[in-house]
Amino acid sequence: MKPSKIEHIGIAVKDLDKSISLYEEMLGYKCYKIEEVKDQKVRTAFFKIGETKIELLEATEAASPIARFIEKRGEGMHHLAFAVNDIEKRLHNMKETGIDLIDRKARKGADGLDIAFLHPGSTSGVLIEICENKNKD
Amino acid sequence: MKPSKIEHIGIAVKDLDKSISLYEEMLGYKCYKIEEVKDQKVRTAFFKIGETKIELLEATEAASPIARFIEKRGEGMHHLAFAVNDIEKRLHNMKETGIDLIDRKARKGADGLDIAFLHPGSTSGVLIEICENKNKD
Numbered sequence: 001m002k003p004s005k006i007e008h009i010g011i012a013v014k015d016l017d018k019s020i021s022l023y024e025e026m027l028g029y030k031c032y033k034i035e036e037v038k039d040q041k042v043r044t045a046f047f048k049i050g051e052t053k054i055e056l057l058e059a060t061e062a063a064s065p066i067a068r069f070i071e072k073r074g075e076g077m078h079h080l081a082f083a084v085n086d087i088e089k090r091l092h093n094m095k096e097t098g099i100d101l102i103d104r105k106a107r108k109g110a111d112g113l114d115i116a117f118l119h120p121g122s123t124s125g126v127l128i129e130i131c132e133n134k135n136k137d
Numbered sequence: 138m139k140p141s142k143i144e145h146i147g148i149a150v151k152d153l154d155k156s157i158s159l160y161e162e163m164l165g166y167k168c169y170k171i172e173e174v175k176d177q178k179v180r181t182a183f184f185k186i187g188e189t190k191i192e193l194l195e196a197t198e199a200a201s202p203i204a205r206f207i208e209k210r211g212e213g214m215h216h217l218a219f220a221v222n223d224i225e226k227r228l229h230n231m232k233e234t235g236i237d238l239i240d241r242k243a244r245k246g247a248d249g250l251d252i253a254f255l256h257p258g259s260t261s262g263v264l265i266e267i268c269e270n271k272n273k274d
Contacts, residue, residue, distance in 0.1 A: 001163060001165055002164070002165035002166070005187030005188070005189070006143065006146070006186055006187060006189045009143070011262075011263055013261045013262075014261075022259075022260070023261075026231070026234070026236060026255075026260065027219075028138055049140055049142060050141060050143060050188055050189075051142070052142070052143045052188075056261070073210060075262030075263075076257065076261070076262035077146075077263055080214060082164075094163070124151075124160075124212045124213070125148075125149075125211050125212030125213035126212075
């Protein structure tokens, strides 16, 4: 996949506003954007640290993947996202090397990115997202 | 803390050699170092992606924190490490803002870094490491 960088780390939280305050105080950086992603049933908050982002994720419904994650494992790191070019080709390559895909095609995610998830069963238990910024890259 | 970057993401794995092969194939980058950290009872493998590293961690003993993590939660993301300057001052500041510390003083970690862990109970469930490269920074 030869990612250019780690685009972001997603962290599942119970109370977004509370965690924003906590991370702002801890990191010394301000959250630069809050965004709701309706089809993922999440509200997200972003911090920029060097070339990478921290994405806090709060469920907006009980059926949200984030709600199910927290119910099972508690709050904590949820996914790891790599920035790639030509996301459709990368997905094709991943599949060819035997990695199970959650998303067979890229779809729209938060922060203007085209995104797709790989199955953690294929990646030592890590939910990996690959993403491409087709607007800026 | 005003970290300059995300220094690395630590991933707990059962079989380091197997996961190195998997990550090499998936990422398209070679592991650049394998190192045993005896006092942490882990064997680690590093990948560089942009300014950040992926650190795969395998337990070398049943009493390793990584063995206990995997027993409880399975393989997956274990900790998130921020690069800071003046780690002792940062630890002091964290404590003053009410964040519980696992390490009250910095100690030697993998890859030549001075490291300290914050308690996940204070950080929305994320095991956060702060680290300083006193040799290069």
